[in-house]
Amino acid sequence: METSFVPGPGTERAFRDALGCFGTGVTVVTALTGDGPLAMTANSFASVSLDPALVLWCPAVASYRHRPFTEAETYVIHVMAEDQQDLALHFARSGGDFADIAWQPGPGGAPILPGCLARFECRRHAVHEAGDHSIIVGQVMRAVHRPGSGLMFKRGQYGGFAGIE
Numbered sequence: 001m002e003t004s005f006v007p008g009p010g011t012e013r014a015f016r017d018a019l020g021c022f023g024t025g026v027t028v029v030t031a032l033t034g035d036g037p038l039a040m041t042a043n044s045f046a047s048v049s050l051d052p053a054l055v056l057w058c059p060a061v062a063s064y065r066h067r068p069f070t071e072a073e074t075y076v077i078h079v080m081a082e083d084q085q086d087l088a089l090h091f092a093r094s095g096g097d098f099a100d101i102a103w104q105p106g107p108g109g110a111p112i113l114p115g116c117l118a119r120f121e122c123r124r125h126a127v128h129e130a131g132d133h134s135i136i137v138g139q140v141m142r143a144v145h146r147p148g149s150g151l152m153f154k155r156g157q158y159g160g161f162a163g164i165e
């Protein structure tokens with residue numbers, strides 16, 4: 001059965017369900033703030049431009065992490081590997097808890113997390129207001145990646161990627 005609606009008050013659940021049909025990878029974004037290292041799990045990551053190398057992600061204005069991330073001049077976007085669901089869940093819950101994580105300081109002190117499939121070390125390029133989120137556009141100063149499979153997210157569930165023959 002198809003569901004059709006005009007997004008607005010009362011249709012938030014349906015809108016989220018419609019958006020959830022679009023499968024994504026999962027990232028964890030990190031930065032060093034005045035209160036120490038901070039992270040947030042985000043699937044709003046997208047590539048934007050090849051030349052210059054630009055990427056974006058979108059933190060919610062309602063999050064306590066919104067302000068430090070929009071103010072961070074440098075930050076690192078980590079693409080989660082298939083076996084990093086726990087790390088994604090951890091940083092969805094608690095942004096400042098790095099106690100059990102073997103991280104290294106990267107550019108501007110932003111934490112570099114181990115075991116990721118790829119990472120993009122970014123310098124803030126622009127921040128745009130966009131409703132209840134902001135769009136943070138970053139210039140990629142360094143990109144790192146390795147072979148392997150990525151963690152996927154679709155319709156509220158984590159999974160892997162099954163290619164079509």
Ligand SMILES: Cc1cc2nc3c(=O)[nH]c(=O)nc-3n(C[C@H](O)[C@H](O)[C@H](O)COP(=O)(O)O)c2cc1C
Binds near residue numbers: 065091153
């Ligand atoms: C798979 C996944 C993707 C997410 N993507 C985003 C995102 O793109 N932007 C965002 O603001 N929050 C996103 N979240 C929510 C945050 O990770 C986090 O749970 C939220 O910021 C918690 O609220 P708080 O920051 O006020 O503690 C995502 C959560 C999950 C599990």
